[in-house]
Amino acid sequence: MKRDRTSLIDKLLHSDEPSIRWKAMVRVVGEDLHSRKVRDLQEEIRKSPRARALIAGRDNRFVRESYVYANWRGAHWTLSTLAEIGYPAGDESLMPMREQVLDYWLGHQFYMEFESNKAVPKHRSAEGVPIIQGRYRRCGSQQGNALYSITRLGIADKRSDALAERLTRWQWPDGGWNCDRKPSAHVSSFNESLLPMLGLAAHAERTKDAAARAAAMKASEVFLCRRLFKSRTDGTVISPHWLRPKYPRYWHYDMLGGLVAMAEMGLINDPGCADALDLLERKELPRGGWAAQGRFYKVSTSMDMSTRFGSISQVDWGGSSNARMNEWVSADALHVLRAAGRVF
Template structure:
């Protein structure tokens, strides 16, 4: 692991070096060295491309719209409270806090019309893709650009939480379990908000959401020794609104819950995936590089190969194992 960390610290990408120094080596975020590195991130081709690509797109355009640009900038250590981010923040919050998302309506079934008028609630369960508001909350808090509306996002997420702790946008009235895809970003966003503000309700909501992952041992079905889905035991970066074992462990690390025995299988699986050079590979990806079309990225997030290490996946894996005391 020392070799893997040393190699990452020599990366050409300042964002990789920032992730190693803050998330793995534990350097304070307000230290002079880390701040200087964040300024290097701000001026980097990666950050400028992410900012530039969001211009003129729908806020949720995959994967270059303002919503995804904010999440990417937060992930790479872009410096806080930078004015270049304000237009993206405004586009995202204006979109996710329009009137339709601020009112709830009890219905017997969800239709296009009911979904466009309010957040539909069937048998007491709000049918909302909470990864959208959760992702926005995570990004604006991490980037230090909250203009007072983060509290409203956190409140809406609390209102929509299901009895089992998570969230789901499944329209079928028979659906009674939360979705791991729709629960991860709300949990992480609420944790970030609680850390920034001391909001106890937000932390309690996030910790109850963690049960959605813990009761599945992070990546496995509750009633059978099989993965939740084939893609869940593949490693990706970024995961966007998707979910995999490594992303789940990152969220549980932020919640301080990796010591829970139900994380053991996923941690062991992650360790088993280490390559001979000490790194980890990206098994698959949800992005592509092209001039146009859906799921198009403005930057590359490294190779997808079973034999070659991916810097971003390696950073996440080492972050998890460090937090678990297994590095």
């Protein structure tokens, strides 16, 4: 019997956090993205303490980063997070960050290639992208996330085409990406394949690029043929960490992130999602909602030398607890269940 989640949806729709209300309104209730109600809410998100902290926080002395990928305070992650929380599209004040991100991920080192018949240490990254056993060893999640973020934020330009071109060039025969530099690695990485898939799908939606759409659909098979978390050979769980939802996921993969991606791609009713959807429903807390069963960030808003070079977030995302509902995880869970026709 399907569970009545009306009270949970109502709670999220009345959250103190405008981004939670946006997720519930657009992704759960199904409000038109272009309605006045949604546009007004996105303006509230633009002015919210969370968005302001994410943007202004980059100017604080201890988080002023020239490295776009500094966890989780570089320009790359600021744009990624803004795209995730419903920040309104087309904000020209984000252009300097966009330029910084594109300049880095389209740097000359990503156009150089070299072949090797043995493992390549990371310090050789400046030489370009290694090709080992006929496969490009490149962290596709980086260019993929950049492409996805700037597209969703409505600040993509012609250089987005170059990100898509790099990703399709590096795509592995099975459809995904992997930066493992050991010759024995022959299967795509879930961590490295989810964001390129989403980036290419968003790019294809914006540009009508059939090749990008085909590449994204090919990448989806990496996940669907493994039922989002199971081995193809014996059906065992590939990683127990994937069964524990977290928020934000950043570049990490988990089962809920896989389901969110499949919902966005219109593939949530593929048979390959059924086991993950069943498990997600079993994870619902007795009083409703879902927990964040771990986290990848530390929160710091002041100079702290002990955490300066750690994975610092300028904002809190509700923490983690196996027994306490997390609004961000719950909004994502309801999103995929609604897309699969399982909300009520």
